[in-house]
Amino acid sequence: MHRSLTPPAESIAILGCLGLFVTFAAILPTVWLDNVPTLLRDISWLGLIAIGQAMLITSGEFDLSVGSVFGFTALVFVLMLQLGLGAPASFLVAMAVALGIGALNGVLSWVFGLPSLLVTLGFLFVYRGLIQFFTGGFPISIPETVRESGLILFLSGTSFGLHNSILICAAVLAVATFTLGRTRFGAHLLSVGGDLNAAKACGVPVAATKIRTFMICSGLAGLAGIVAVSKLSAVTATSGEGLEFEAIAAAVIGGCSLRGGVGSAWGALLGVATLMSLKAGLILMGVNMFIYQLLLGAVLVGLIAIKGVFPMLREAK
Amino acid sequence: MNLQSIPVAEKAGAAASRPIIRVEAVEKAFGAFRALKGVSLDVYPGEVHALLGDNGAGKSTLIRILSGFFRQTAGRLLVDGREAHFRSPRDATEAGVGTVYQDLALNPLLTVSRNFFMGRELTVGPEFLGILDMEQMDRIALAEMRKIGANLTDPRQKVGTMSGGQRQTLAIARAIYFGAKVLILDEPTSALGQKQQLEVLKTIMRVRARGDIAIIFITHNEIHSKLVADRFTFLSLGEVIGSGTREDLEGEDIRRLMAGGAEINDLARELQAAALGA
Amino acid sequence: MTSLFKDRIEASVILGAVAVALLFTIATKGLWLQNLPSLLILTAGVGIVAIGQAVLMTSGEVDLSVGSVYAFSGVGFIWFMGQTGDVALAAILAVAVASLIGALNGALTTWFHVPSMIVTMGGMFVYRGCVYLMTAGHSLSTPRPLRDSAVIEMLGGRTAGVSHSILILLVVMVAAVFMLARTRLGNHIFSVGGEPQSAAANGISPARVKIIAFSLCSSLAALAAVVAVCREGTIYATSGKLMELETIAAAVIGGCTLRGGIGSAWGAVLGVFVLSSLKGGLMMMGAPTSWYVAFVGLILIGFLVSSRLVNGRLN
Ligand SMILES: Nc1ncnc2c1ncn2[C@@H]1O[C@H](COP(=O)(O)OP(=O)(O)O)[C@@H](O)[C@H]1O
Numbered sequence: 001m002h003r004s005l006t007p008p009a010e011s012i013a014i015l016g017c018l019g020l021f022v023t024f025a026a027i028l029p030t031v032w033l034d035n036v037p038t039l040l041r042d043i044s045w046l047g048l049i050a051i052g053q054a055m056l057i058t059s060g061e062f063d064l065s066v067g068s069v070f071g072f073t074a075l076v077f078v079l080m081l082q083l084g085l086g087a088p089a090s091f092l093v094a095m096a097v098a099l100g101i102g103a104l105n106g107v108l109s110w111v112f113g114l115p116s117l118l119v120t121l122g123f124l125f126v127y128r129g130l131i132q133f134f135t136g137g138f139p140i141s142i143p144e145t146v147r148e149s150g151l152i153l154f155l156s157g158t159s160f161g162l163h164n165s166i167l168i169c170a171a172v173l174a175v176a177t178f179t180l181g182r183t184r185f186g187a188h189l190l191s192v193g194g195d196l197n198a199a200k201a202c203g204v205p206v207a208a209t210k211i212r213t214f215m216i217c218s219g220l221a222g223l224a225g226i227v228a229v230s231k232l233s234a235v236t237a238t239s240g241e242g243l244e245f246e247a248i249a250a251a252v253i254g255g256c257s258l259r260g261g262v263g264s265a266w267g268a269l270l271g272v273a274t275l276m277s278l279k280a281g282l283i284l285m286g287v288n289m290f291i292y293q294l295l296l297g298a299v300l301v302g303l304i305a306i307k308g309v310f311p312m313l314r315e316a317k
Numbered sequence: 318m319n320l321q322s323i324p325v326a327e328k329a330g331a332a333a334s335r336p337i338i339r340v341e342a343v344e345k346a347f348g349a350f351r352a353l354k355g356v357s358l359d360v361y362p363g364e365v366h367a368l369l370g371d372n373g374a375g376k377s378t379l380i381r382i383l384s385g386f387f388r389q390t391a392g393r394l395l396v397d398g399r400e401a402h403f404r405s406p407r408d409a410t411e412a413g414v415g416t417v418y419q420d421l422a423l424n425p426l427l428t429v430s431r432n433f434f435m436g437r438e439l440t441v442g443p444e445f446l447g448i449l450d451m452e453q454m455d456r457i458a459l460a461e462m463r464k465i466g467a468n469l470t471d472p473r474q475k476v477g478t479m480s481g482g483q484r485q486t487l488a489i490a491r492a493i494y495f496g497a498k499v500l501i502l503d504e505p506t507s508a509l510g511q512k513q514q515l516e517v518l519k520t521i522m523r524v525r526a527r528g529d530i531a532i533i534f535i536t537h538n539e540i541h542s543k544l545v546a547d548r549f550t551f552l553s554l555g556e557v558i559g560s561g562t563r564e565d566l567e568g569e570d571i572r573r574l575m576a577g578g579a580e581i582n583d584l585a586r587e588l589q590a591a592a593l594g595a
Numbered sequence: 596m597t598s599l600f601k602d603r604i605e606a607s608v609i610l611g612a613v614a615v616a617l618l619f620t621i622a623t624k625g626l627w628l629q630n631l632p633s634l635l636i637l638t639a640g641v642g643i644v645a646i647g648q649a650v651l652m653t654s655g656e657v658d659l660s661v662g663s664v665y666a667f668s669g670v671g672f673i674w675f676m677g678q679t680g681d682v683a684l685a686a687i688l689a690v691a692v693a694s695l696i697g698a699l700n701g702a703l704t705t706w707f708h709v710p711s712m713i714v715t716m717g718g719m720f721v722y723r724g725c726v727y728l729m730t731a732g733h734s735l736s737t738p739r740p741l742r743d744s745a746v747i748e749m750l751g752g753r754t755a756g757v758s759h760s761i762l763i764l765l766v767v768m769v770a771a772v773f774m775l776a777r778t779r780l781g782n783h784i785f786s787v788g789g790e791p792q793s794a795a796a797n798g799i800s801p802a803r804v805k806i807i808a809f810s811l812c813s814s815l816a817a818l819a820a821v822v823a824v825c826r827e828g829t830i831y832a833t834s835g836k837l838m839e840l841e842t843i844a845a846a847v848i849g850g851c852t853l854r855g856g857i858g859s860a861w862g863a864v865l866g867v868f869v870l871s872s873l874k875g876g877l878m879m880m881g882a883p884t885s886w887y888v889a890f891v892g893l894i895l896i897g898f899l900v901s902s903r904l905v906n907g908r909l910n
Pocket residue numbers: 347350352370371372373374375376377378379
């Protein structure tokens with residue numbers, strides 16, 4: 001089919017987030033518009049994770065541990081602050097941990113040849129167990145003394161009326177889009193996700209590409225955790241629970257092929273915007289959060305079915 | 318080792334009077350692209366029919382039509398003199414066309430007898446329970462493999478532990494046991510070492526010796542085809558560019574036709590020109 | 596002896612189970628043995644589900660929704676009891692609904708060629724959401740008038756001190772072992788796992804076999820829930836959480852791989868026994884439950900890595 005006749009893979013996300021935004025703005029005119037800054041902030045947090053996950057899915061892998069890594073990195077950040085390490089040093093330590101986690105996922109998957117879905121499922125629970133162990137039912141908070149430090153003020157603050165996390169997310173989006181579209185690494189990433197054997201045959205460094213993508217994914221999840229805890233000031237036993245699912249759902253809504261090779265960072269971010277608008281709208285309407293969970297599952301399963309049924313929307317593979 | 322010393326049995330004569338498969342002016346188009354442009358060939362029982370041609374000649378496409386994966390765009394397919402319309406690979410198998418694919422359709426994790434009966438298990442007791450008749454399956458698999466020369470002792474050996482030649486034999490024995498009158502071998506020797514290749518050629522000759530089975534042997538290897546084939550068909554770009562019995566074709570012909578019809582001298586000249594031009 | 600043991604995929608789980616039993620018995624000076632009955636009940640609950648997971652993994656797929664389907668079926672069982680007033684009918688309906696859920700998972704996975712882990716992750720959230728809504732976030736109990744019914748006694752009672760859950764686990768295990776080893780369905784499950792193309796070339800429909808395996812897996816989750824409700828009388832909004840991890844870990848310890856084509860039902864049950872022993876042991880040592888969560892995750896990964904190092908069988 002001619003390129004221009006095929007709708008872009010991201011079309012569902014574009015329609016979804018526009019539709020929801022307009023619908024809720026019509027149903028809940030004042031509260032909805034008042035809520036937009038918070039909505040954008042939430043989008044930026046999950047957006048960071050979803051961009052990483054989308055890149056990983058595009059490379060043909062999945063990371064089920066991002067929710068736990070989000071919470072665990074935040075925990076490390078706060079623990080370092082409590083140890084008196086200072087905000088910038090704590091930030092670097094926590095980011096190093098997150099990147100290390102990603103490298104471990106990648107090495108286990110691509111050096112040991114283990115299925116990434118199983119490995120990251122295992123780590124989902126390992127890091128969650130650690131979070132639960134350290135928080136032990138009580139939230140762990142950023143000490144009062146460092147809350148005024150420059151880095152934390154920046155991560156939690158606003159500029160021009162927008163949360164700084166939105167700027168961070170926008171910057172990450174720009175870098176990710178450039179990486180996917182205009183760099184050798186991006187080309188490698190798409191090729192290993194599209195046809196692994198062909199990529200191998202052409203001499204693409206498959207293991208290195210996959211490991212780096214795992215590190216990006218975990219690193220962005222960790223960054224999101226640090227940014228979020230800077231604003232919320234505390235890590236709880238459930239911090240980040242379920243985010244892996246929201247991130248994967250957002251990536252799929254945003255046009256990622258579950259078979260790899262097709263995907264974009266901005267599509268994933270629009271997917272996040274769709275999900276967060278839905279969530280915010282339901283909350284503002286006073287609907288039970290379990291309905292959101294239920295809808296989330298139904299949307300993912302429904303999309304899989306729709307993409308399968310209508311070849312028009314199916315990934316051009 | 319002198320490959321030429323393997324005896325090629327005399328043709329089964331009268332038995333070969335009627336083709337078991339007749340392909341009549343078969344065409345296949347993929348969109349605007351015509352992969353087969355009117356191919357005709359006859360395959361006789363007790364004969365090995367070599368199908369030769371360069372990459373992209375249409376060999377696999379023709380085979381897929383014969384084995385029910387594709388339907389031809391035009392032309393007829395006659396099996397035993399009757400026109401056949403295969404709607405699925407299953408139809409082809411039932412009509413007696415057994416295909417041994419390059420990947421052999423074997424599961425290396427399972428035993429020989431389970432692979433032999435994969436999808437066609439023998440059962441005891443009430444049918445809906447599907448309880449396997451293991452002893453019977455083991456016995457038949459072993460006997461059938463030995464008939465065509467596999468020196469197998471344990472039918473519960475995992476296929477993953479067998480040599481490439483043994484696996485070929487398993488796949489061939491299976492096809493014959495389940496009623497193949499025509500055996501299609503898609504490049505059976507291409508992925509094997511020298512010794513294993515010889516094993517497969519021997520197996521082919523043993524099947525040929527039965528006299529009732531026609532073998533379509535697809536290969537790139539001119540020597541292999543000359544060793545075992547009674548009849549040759551050469552494809553190039555979807556067309557038959559030459560065919561005949563081994564008596565009809567001189568060695569030079571075969572080499573020329575393998576090269577897609579170009580004279581080897583022409584090729585040499587072209588190469589020379591290219592070298593000079595560069 | 597060596598041939599009986601060395602090539603068995605269950606070898607490591609047998610060793611593990613023996614080691615765990617010895618370790619805890621010695622460490623607690625025999626006290627641990629008194630714990631065995633409750634440990635076995637714990638094993639029975641998860642074990643029935645793990646058998647389904649092992650069968651499914653042998654066919655090359657995984658189900659992350661078993662824990663939610665377990666809770667959903669428990670809730671459904673109680674709801675059906677209230678509606679029909681008939682325990683046996685309610686149990687059959689609950690299992691039937693679950694088998695449809697499994698078939699849906701299988702259909703989505705096989706028809707649309709997407710990883711089963713992602714599809715069933717969707718199901719995991721959907722059914723858990725339903726459970727929270729139906730229990731209002733708390734719990735549901737067997738309707739009072741039905742609590743002494745014969746069927747509940749049969750599924751949830753005990754005979755000569757042995758909980759019927761354990762007997763049911765044994766029956767299911769024997770049936771599953773026989774099904775895998777000696778029936779056509781079992782042969783097809785092994786065939787489509789690992790090498791779906793070769794199975795298809797031999798006239799076996801991988802989609803059909805996998806849908807059956809999914810259906811079986813969900814049905815066993817429902818059976819486990821029915822048995823648990825008959826025994827305990829209550830199902831909680833959080834019942835069955837962690838079950839997806841426990842059953843997958845147990846199946847992997849017991850010899851399954853994610854690619855399929857290899858698997859053992861009784862290996863998975865022994866795997867659950869090892870995990871339950873660890874859980875009980877950690878509890879006796881006064882460790883918080885978070886340890887167990889982390890441990891199971893580590894065991895899953897550690898086991899994958901070690902079996903990868905020992906041989907190249909896991910791909
Ligand atoms: N499914 C298909 N769709 C489109 N073109 C195809 C398809 N299968 C084969 N072809 C084309 O048909 C031609 C013949 O291919 P094939 O039969 O595989 O050749 P051979 O096996 O002799 O190398 C090739 O040009 C190939 O690209």
